[in-house]
Amino acid sequence: ELKVEQNPLFLSMQEGKNYTIYCNYSTTSDRLYWYRQDPGKSLESLFVLLSNGAVKQEGRLMASLDTKARLSTLHITAAVHDLSATYFCAVDDVGGTSYGKLTFGQGTILTVHP
């Protein structure tokens, strides 16, 4: 059974600080996704990582994938209040041909305060 674990589950940050969210998974999948969810809202795709060593950046967020370590990181640089949300990593079904059968982590609730 594929397991996806995120840490920390709760993250309270000061504005301007840096921090990293970690996503560990239990299989050899090389397809990993990061999503953002605002309270009471749907999920929004942030990053799609499809190979070992993949690195994607968008604004203050940068995601990377190390398939050998079965680890992805989401790095936050100089946090601002607008980044407050829940962040999920998700891994694709190993060996499957159906992209999109995702196993999600528990989510990291990020709160950025002054």
Add this chain to the structure above:
Amino acid sequence: NAGVTQTPKFRILKIGQSMTLQCAQDMNHNYMYWYRQDPGMGLKLIYYSVGAGITDKGEVPNGYNVSRSTTEDFPLRLELAAPSQTSVYFCASNAVFTGELFFGEGSRLTVL
């Protein structure tokens, strides 16, 4: 550009009642999915479809049924609702080979 549209957004059911959650997408995506999200948790896959007429079970299919008669529509039926089915249900779709899912706004279901 509607994307993935779900109805209803909110619904309260009594134990034993049945209902259908509707999902439609206008992006011509072959793959569609139903996930449920329990409070404070990640999403779990209920059912998915790789094209019209083809559906398969996900991780938590018990108590649900799906059909896919057209590329656009993927309804989820709950038979004999139980309190354990209280959750937020998300429909999603994606184009082949990307894996990046496009989610609907969600349907919040309460079973009392």
